[in-house]
Amino acid sequence: MIPSITGNFAFLSDPLSLFFVFVIFLISAPAAIYSAGYLKGDYSGGKIKLAWLLLALFVLSMLAVVSASNLVLFLIFWELMSLISYFLVIFDSGHKKSIQAGTVYIVMTHFGTALITAAFLIMYRYTHSFDVLAVKEAAYLIPDSAKGAVFLLLFFGFGAKAGIVPLHIWLPMAHPQAPSHISSIMSGVMIKLGIYGIIRFAVFTMGISHLWQGEIVMILAAVSCLVGVIYALMEHDIKKLLAFHSVENIGIILLGVGGSMMFLVMNQPALAVFSMAAGLYHLVNHAIFKGLLFLGAGSVYKATGTRDMEKMGGLIKLMPQTAFAFLAGSMAISALPPLNGFISEWLTFQAIFAGALKSAGNGVMFWITAASALALTSGLAAACFVKAFSVTFLAAPRSEKASEAKESPFSMTAPMLFLAGLTLFFGLFSPQILRVMAQVAGATLGIDTQNMKFSVLNYGVTSGLENAGAVSGWLVLAALVLLGLAAFFGLRIFYGKQRFTAGRTWGCGYYASDSRSEYTATAFSKPFRIFFSFFLMPYRKTEKATHGGYHLKYFKYETHTTPFFRTFFYEPAVAASFRLAKKVRRMQPGSIHLYLSYIFAVIILLLVFRGKF
Amino acid sequence: MEHGPAIIQILLIIAAAPLFGGLITKIKNIVRLRRGAPVLQPYWNFFKLLGKSDEVISQHASWLFKAAPYVVISSSAAALLLVPLFGGFAAAGGMGDIVAVLFILALGRFFMALAGMDAASAFGGMGSSREMFISSLAETAALVSFFALALNSGSTSFAAIAGDGVFRASSFTAGFALFLVAIAETSRIPVDNQETHLELTMVHEAMALEYSGRSLAIIEYASHIRQLVWFSLIAGIIFPLPPPSGCGAALAAASAAVFALKLLALAVIMAFTEISLAKMRLFRVADLLMFAFVAALASAVLAAGGY
Numbered sequence: 001m002i003p004s005i006t007g008n009f010a011f012l013s014d015p016l017s018l019f020f021v022f023v024i025f026l027i028s029a030p031a032a033i034y035s036a037g038y039l040k041g042d043y044s045g046g047k048i049k050l051a052w053l054l055l056a057l058f059v060l061s062m063l064a065v066v067s068a069s070n071l072v073l074f075l076i077f078w079e080l081m082s083l084i085s086y087f088l089v090i091f092d093s094g095h096k097k098s099i100q101a102g103t104v105y106i107v108m109t110h111f112g113t114a115l116i117t118a119a120f121l122i123m124y125r126y127t128h129s130f131d132v133l134a135v136k137e138a139a140y141l142i143p144d145s146a147k148g149a150v151f152l153l154l155f156f157g158f159g160a161k162a163g164i165v166p167l168h169i170w171l172p173m174a175h176p177q178a179p180s181h182i183s184s185i186m187s188g189v190m191i192k193l194g195i196y197g198i199i200r201f202a203v204f205t206m207g208i209s210h211l212w213q214g215e216i217v218m219i220l221a222a223v224s225c226l227v228g229v230i231y232a233l234m235e236h237d238i239k240k241l242l243a244f245h246s247v248e249n250i251g252i253i254l255l256g257v258g259g260s261m262m263f264l265v266m267n268q269p270a271l272a273v274f275s276m277a278a279g280l281y282h283l284v285n286h287a288i289f290k291g292l293l294f295l296g297a298g299s300v301y302k303a304t305g306t307r308d309m310e311k312m313g314g315l316i317k318l319m320p321q322t323a324f325a326f327l328a329g330s331m332a333i334s335a336l337p338p339l340n341g342f343i344s345e346w347l348t349f350q351a352i353f354a355g356a357l358k359s360a361g362n363g364v365m366f367w368i369t370a371a372s373a374l375a376l377t378s379g380l381a382a383a384c385f386v387k388a389f390s391v392t393f394l395a396a397p398r399s400e401k402a403s404e405a406k407e408s409p410f411s412m413t414a415p416m417l418f419l420a421g422l423t424l425f426f427g428l429f430s431p432q433i434l435r436v437m438a439q440v441a442g443a444t445l446g447i448d449t450q451n452m453k454f455s456v457l458n459y460g461v462t463s464g465l466e467n468a469g470a471v472s473g474w475l476v477l478a479a480l481v482l483l484g485l486a487a488f489f490g491l492r493i494f495y496g497k498q499r500f501t502a503g504r505t506w507g508c509g510y511y512a513s514d515s516r517s518e519y520t521a522t523a524f525s526k527p528f529r530i531f532f533s534f535f536l537m538p539y540r541k542t543e544k545a546t547h548g549g550y551h552l553k554y555f556k557y558e559t560h561t562t563p564f565f566r567t568f569f570y571e572p573a574v575a576a577s578f579r580l581a582k583k584v585r586r587m588q589p590g591s592i593h594l595y596l597s598y599i600f601a602v603i604i605l606l607l608v609f610r611g612k613f
Numbered sequence: 614m615e616h617g618p619a620i621i622q623i624l625l626i627i628a629a630a631p632l633f634g635g636l637i638t639k640i641k642n643i644v645r646l647r648r649g650a651p652v653l654q655p656y657w658n659f660f661k662l663l664g665k666s667d668e669v670i671s672q673h674a675s676w677l678f679k680a681a682p683y684v685v686i687s688s689s690a691a692a693l694l695l696v697p698l699f700g701g702f703a704a705a706g707g708m709g710d711i712v713a714v715l716f717i718l719a720l721g722r723f724f725m726a727l728a729g730m731d732a733a734s735a736f737g738g739m740g741s742s743r744e745m746f747i748s749s750l751a752e753t754a755a756l757v758s759f760f761a762l763a764l765n766s767g768s769t770s771f772a773a774i775a776g777d778g779v780f781r782a783s784s785f786t787a788g789f790a791l792f793l794v795a796i797a798e799t800s801r802i803p804v805d806n807q808e809t810h811l812e813l814t815m816v817h818e819a820m821a822l823e824y825s826g827r828s829l830a831i832i833e834y835a836s837h838i839r840q841l842v843w844f845s846l847i848a849g850i851i852f853p854l855p856p857p858s859g860c861g862a863a864l865a866a867a868s869a870a871v872f873a874l875k876l877l878a879l880a881v882i883m884a885f886t887e888i889s890l891a892k893m894r895l896f897r898v899a900d901l902l903m904f905a906f907v908a909a910l911a912s913a914v915l916a917a918g919g920y
Contacts, residue, residue, distance in 0.1 A: 313733075314673065316675045316676075316677065317675055327677075331720075331723065334719070334723060335716055335719070336716065336719060336720045336723055337713070337716050337717055337720060342716050345716075346710075346712060346713065346716065349712055349756075350712075350769065353760065353763060353764075353769060356760070356764060356917070357764065357767060361917075364764070364913075364917035365913075365914065365917070368757065368760060368910065368913045368914075368917070371756065371757065371760050372753055372756070372757050372760075372906070372910070375752060375753040375755075375756035375757065376749065376750075376752075376753040378719075378752070379719075379748060379749030379750070379751075379752040379753055380749045382719055382722075382723055382745065382748075382749065383745035383746065383748075383749050385723075386723060386726040386727060386730070386741060386745050387742075387745075389727060390726070390727050390730030390731065390738075390741070391730070394675065394677065394727060394730050394731040395673055395730060395731060395732070395733035396673045396733040469710035469711070469712065469713075469763075469768055469769035469770045470710060470770065471710050471713050476691065476713070476717065479687075479690075479691040479694055480684075480687045480688060480691050480717075480720070481687070482687075483686070483687035483690045483691055484683045484684065484686070484687035487683055487686050487687065487831060488683055491663065491827060491831075494663075495663050495664075495827065496666075498668065498679075498827055498828075499666060499667050499668065500667075500668050500669075500670050500679065501667055501668065501669045501670070502669075502670060502671070502672040502674075503669040503670065503671065503672065504671070504672060505671040505672070505673060505732050505733050505734045505823065506671075506732075506734060506736070506822060506823060507734065513734075513735075515733065517733075517734075517735050518733050518734070518735065518738065519730060519734075519735050519737070519738020519739060519741070519742065523738065523739075523742065524730075524738060524741070524742040525742075526742070527742060527743060527746035527895060527896075527899075528746060530896060531746070531750075531896070531899050
């Protein structure tokens with residue numbers, strides 16, 4: 001009996017859904033325009049048509065996911081979205097890596113879907129409804145232990161899509177393989193739908209009743225932040241680097257969301273709204289700058305034909321607009337003022353700080369640990385983007401292709417510059433935007449925000465933190481611009497115009513140095529590789545051949561890091577399942593008599609246990 | 614003119630910033646029984662560099678290399694606006710947020726590191742890489758100590774932190790952690806050495822290696838300002854005094870004198886630290902900064918316990 005499937009097929013249009021609809025359009029529209037220029041030339045006519053069709057279906061399926069109000073319908077759209085994005089990941093099916101990445105992606109995403117389905121079935125069992133709002137009404141019928149299980153199933157199920165550690169494994173494989181405008185939508189928007197699922201079903205529908213729920217979210221969020229950024233530092237494939245940063249930023253978003261869950265239990269409604277608003281703010285910010293960065297990486301990829309940063313360099317002169325947009329994105333993701341990443345990381349930090357103020361004893365240490373994870377993450381992210389930007393765009397070109405790169409057409413640069421403008425817009429209008437985020441968060445958490453004052457300038461008034469810190473994007477921008485101009489014109493008035501002569505780079509008197517003597521991405525990340533060697537476990541491979549023992553003919557040196565989760569978790573798991581499959585295979589020796597006896601045995605079993613089913 | 618005093622105070626401090634560096638060098642030289650350069654030497658260097666009519670820059674450098682010095686100095690000066698100086702209030706008033714200072718300083722560092730990579734030189738890249746490595750660890754320690762200070766005063770706003778004026782064990786520990794951070798951030802021994810020009814050991818100097826003339830003058834001035842940001846921050850934390858009540862020229866002069874005394878004390882401590890230690894190699898620096906981080910955590914624990 002499946003009554004509710006025929007029931008309510010209405011669509012949700014509450015603030016949370018509308019917010020996600022907004023985010024989907026905000027990134028998809030520029031990405032679609034960008035794809036017009038990006039696909040041209042590199043793909044055949046039929047393939048381009050297919051790309052447009054899949055893009056349209058992909059966006060539609062995401063819109064359907066965030067507006068479905070029926071659990072079954074949600075699952076159908078969720079699955080549709082996963083399948084369409086799978087086809088987009090293997091779109092460049094000529095590459096062997098694409099197929100492999102697609103396979104890992106589809107396995108991981110179905111693992112998540114399985115958990116989500118299980119959670120929905122448990123919810124249905126107690127509430128007898130598949131309608132989100134009806135389940136929310138009847139959520140009190142679900143016993144506490146089942147609630148805990150549902151929460152974990154939902155968190156890990158949606159977490160697999162969002163890319164939280166240790167379920168992030170597919171993300172750095174699948175995102176780089178997709179065409180760049182798709183990577184931009186996948187990283188900017190699709191993984192956020194995992195966050196949507198957590199907020200919609202775990203927080204909104206089921207409600208949060210225990211502190212451990214928020215704690216587990218925050219712990220995994222902090223781990224995701226650090227693991228994501230450390231792996232990103234080691235990467236010299238520009239799109240993989242960006243994909244690892246998505247893991248990091250999902251962690252930052254979940255720090256806000258998890259904080260909000262904890263505040264709900266701590267009975268701090270104003271702070272719960274504030275923390276959730278900080279998370280949502282970072283969510284939209286990450287969509288903007290990560291969308292932008294992937295588009296920039298795609299532009300570079302189209303111009304140079306490689307994703308390896310070590311073969312780039314000097315592109316700032318050849319591709320000035322792409323470089324400018326990528327710089328804006330890099331600054332935003334490194335949380336530099338006055339761009340948007342700065343505001344939302346600052347807000348997340350304030351939320352964590354408020355958590356420490358409102359708890360006692362060991363609770364304080366928990367928040368302090370979260371704060372230090374966030375602090376280290378933001379420092380490492382800045383280092384990583386100094387590397388990413390400077391190795392790609394600065395200094396002299398490291399390969400012939402890079403020295404012949406050309407700026408992308410207007411249809412590709414315009415969307416990037418638009419998103420670059422948004423990074424500034426979302427930084428400057430933070431007081432207004434945070435208020436909107438607070439309304440979304442309030443509506444989702446069922447907390448009235450009518451009389452609450454939420455802005456980066458005075459959030460403390462309502463959350464019970466008198467004279468809380470405040471930050472104004474405008475003021476910071478004004479100070480920076482005015483002081484910079486003062487220095488520039490002050491010196492110009494007294495000492496005249498600045499004059500430059502181009503000369504050779506200092507090489508300790510050795511003037512034959514070329515682009516091979518530049519610092520590379522691998523060299524740049526060496527201190528980090530050594531410092532985090534306990535986790536990265538770097539190893540070297542050397543190969544050398546000598547002439548008669550003395551004269552060196554050639555020398556090859558490679559350095560690698562051990563992918564922790566793959567080596568110690570996924571590979572053993574895959575190997576074990578293969579071993580198991582081999583054992584199971586003995587059951588199928590090909591003898592029809594044996595198979596008939598299996599059928600007989602099953603019938604007997606069913607008859608014996610008939611009453612139990 | 615509500616902001617009149619604040620603006621005067623900022624201009625005074627910016628003008629006096631190189632003095633602090635010169636003072637530390639002088640103290641170091643006195644203790645080593647050397648005559649050394651005059652206290653005003655940083656100013657002479659500054660004007661000498663400004664006097665150069667022509668700058669030689671690398672042929673590989675882009676517009677970013679030319680723009681970076683201005684970003685660096687504006688971020689350092691903007692950070693100074695947020696820090697309370699003489700009178701317990703910052704130029705930007707209630708906007709002074711202790712976390713925001715770190716992010717604003719990070720902006721200058723980001724551009725400095727990019728400029729270091731821009732000249733296609735291995736030295737610049739090495740400097741950038743090390744600077745970002747050191748600063749990412751230092752920033753963590755700094756943020757956790759800020760967290761402790763904010764726990765004491767209930768807010769990350771400087772107005773609340775500086776307005777406290779009570780001596781606490783946690784503030785002192787946080788101040789100690791911040792002192793270690795400041796060593797790293799102002800490129801002093803044992804993390805970096807301002808006096809050396811050996812390419813392989815320098816960090817901050819390596820990034821600025823390709824700069825000359827006016828750009829170099831700006832970058833050096835910016836590091837003087839940044840140095841003062843850190844030391845005025847620490848001075849306010851280790852030697853807390855209640856903010857002066859009332860106003861008037863005499864009071865302003867008195868609080869300026871007190872501020873100068875605090876900085877002088879810090880300069881002496883810094884100078885003795887520098888001459889009694891040798892420069893560490895890079896991965897010892899990481900240990901030092903981990904120690905700073907642990908000290909910061911300890912201060913946060915103390916603050917949580919109410920000490």
